[in-house]
Amino acid sequence: MTDQIGFFDAIYTQRAIRHLKPDPVPRETIERLIRAGTKAPSGGNSQGWKFIVITDPETKSAIAEYYLQAWEMAYGNQNPSPPNIQSHVRSSADYLARNMADMPVLLMACIHHDGSPSTITRGSSIYPAVQNILLAARALGLGSAITTLHKRYEKEIKDLLGIPDNVETAALLPIGFIQEGYKYGPTRRAPVSEVTYWEKWDES
Ligand SMILES: Cc1cc2nc3c(=O)[nH]c(=O)nc-3n(C[C@H](O)[C@H](O)[C@H](O)COP(=O)(O)O)c2cc1C
Numbered sequence: 001m002t003d004q005i006g007f008f009d010a011i012y013t014q015r016a017i018r019h020l021k022p023d024p025v026p027r028e029t030i031e032r033l034i035r036a037g038t039k040a041p042s043g044g045n046s047q048g049w050k051f052i053v054i055t056d057p058e059t060k061s062a063i064a065e066y067y068l069q070a071w072e073m074a075y076g077n078q079n080p081s082p083p084n085i086q087s088h089v090r091s092s093a094d095y096l097a098r099n100m101a102d103m104p105v106l107l108m109a110c111i112h113h114d115g116s117p118s119t120i121t122r123g124s125s126i127y128p129a130v131q132n133i134l135l136a137a138r139a140l141g142l143g144s145a146i147t148t149l150h151k152r153y154e155k156e157i158k159d160l161l162g163i164p165d166n167v168e169t170a171a172l173l174p175i176g177f178i179q180e181g182y183k184y185g186p187t188r189r190a191p192v193s194e195v196t197y198w199e200k201w202d203e204s
Contacts (some may be wrong), residue, residue: 004114005138005139010135010138010139011135012186012187013138013184013185013186013187014134014138014155014184015184015185015187016089016092016143016144016146016185017090017143017144017145017178017179017182018063018093018095018096018143018145018174019087019092019095019099019143019178019179019182020031020102020104020143020174020175020176020177020178020179021082021104021176021177021178021179022102022103022176023104023176024104024105024175025053025104025105025142025176025177026176029140029142030053030105030175032108032136033133033136033137033142033175034051034053034107034133034203035142036132036133036135037049037051037109037129037130037132037133037136038138039132040128040129040131040132041128042125042126042128042129043121043124043125044087046056046112046125047113048112048113048125048126049109049110049112049125049126049129050106050111050112050167051103051108051109051110052107052108052110053107054105054106054107054108054160054161055104055105055106056156057101059160059161060100060103060106061101062101062102062160063100063101063106063150063157063160063172064100066090066100066102066150066152066153066157067100067147067149067150067153067155067172068096068097069124069152069153070149070150070151070152070153071093071094071097071149072097073152074152075093075150076092076094076097080189080197086110086183088176089121092177096147096174097149098147101176103174103175104175104176104177105170105175105176106172106173106174106175107133107173107174107175108157108161108169108172108173109126109130109133109169109170109171109173110126110163110167110168111123111125111126111127111167111170111171112166112167113164113166113167113168114166115165118168118190122168123170126170126171127171130146130170130171130173130191133173134146134173137175138184140170140175141178141184142176142177142178143174143175143176143179143182144173144174144175144176145172145173145179146171146173147171147172147174147175148171148172149172150169150172151165151169154169155166157169
């Protein structure tokens, strides 16, 4: 496993990889990813994050059941008008929803809070860490993807994992070695010119 990829190569090719081998990921590797996460900024350097590394088959199966149910409600048969997403994203995400229990590691990123309602500001103190983890996985050649569908079962999953009241889950990341036939590659994104205004909002 090499981590000699260029900085911008890593950013430009970090995409969701949901087809993972069941082979275990060494503990040191997971700790290395989390270390990268903990180098991220957080409001006031509060570092209110906690990461739960889930490898126990029973716990993974329980989370997988909730996740599949959430997927079906949002994008599957249980939603009469599912959101329109690109077909390759749908089939990849559908694969993950049906195989979550077989992912070798499920990493739950969590954030402490003071009991106030969840806001974008709270999220902004955990998602930079999540992105660092995704980039570190990409640098090491491990597959991963940020997922949030489990949030539909926040209470149930918090109970399952023993997460206290003043902590919210933010993202569930399957992590593992990539299946043959799947690989990192350039992501498809709108060009800078389409998403950038100079000085002021300008739709002209
Ligand atoms: C906030 C957020 C939530 C997401 N939730 C899910 C999810 O629940 N399940 C999933 O399979 N992918 C999820 N994704 C991954 C997106 O589908 C993916 O990043 C997007 O389709 C771009 O794919 P690419 O990186 O392969 O180009 C999420 C991404 C973000 C940023």
